[in-house]
């Protein structure tokens with residue numbers, strides 16, 4: 001089949017068929033989109049939508065070890081050590097990265113069990129409870145803003161660093 005396109009937030013790019021199950025497209029994203037998310041759809045040569053997917057877009061490459069854990073260590077670890085306080089353990093890099101129930105990545109939230117603390121690649125508040133909790137209070141799942149009043153607040157740069165880490169794949 002020829003003439004397929006990959007559409008990213010309404011902009012169409014020619015798709016190259018690599019194999020029956022793989023297509024590629026060179027896509028250019030010049031500004032970081034709202035919520036760090038783009039909506040991607042695959043379209044046939046007649047314009048019919050064959051499938052859709054939502055992808056995270058980061059404004060900078062961030063890792064847990066180099067960029068995010070130092071923030072959690074400085075501003076969150078005082079309360080989040082061991083299973084106390086939401087069963088989320090930032091005691092060390094290893095506990096934070098752990099696939100255990102006290103870890104962060106792909107682990108169901110204790111306060112909002114139908115959602116993940118970090119949904120890999122999806123930094124929307126509605127998807128990742130970590131992003132919800134550092135953004136504001138007020139959504140059904142967000143409860144108290146983190147860090148709570150009285151603790152040193154996150155700067156906007158620190159919040160964006162955490163958003164970029166989640167959007168870029170939570171590596």
Ligand code: HEC
Pocket residue numbers: 072075076077078079080085086087088108109110111112117129130133134142143144146147148151154
């Ligand atoms: C003063 C103590 C305190 C500090 C500091 C603190 N937290 Fe919390 N955190 C709590 C408590 C208590 C809960 C459980 C109640 C709730 O969910 O609001 C919690 C819950 C959470 C949850 C929800 C866990 C889940 O599984 O539902 C996240 C995510 C979180 N905190 C992230 C952070 C981050 C990120 C920071 C640092 C920016 C931070 N917290 C700093 C006390 C704290």
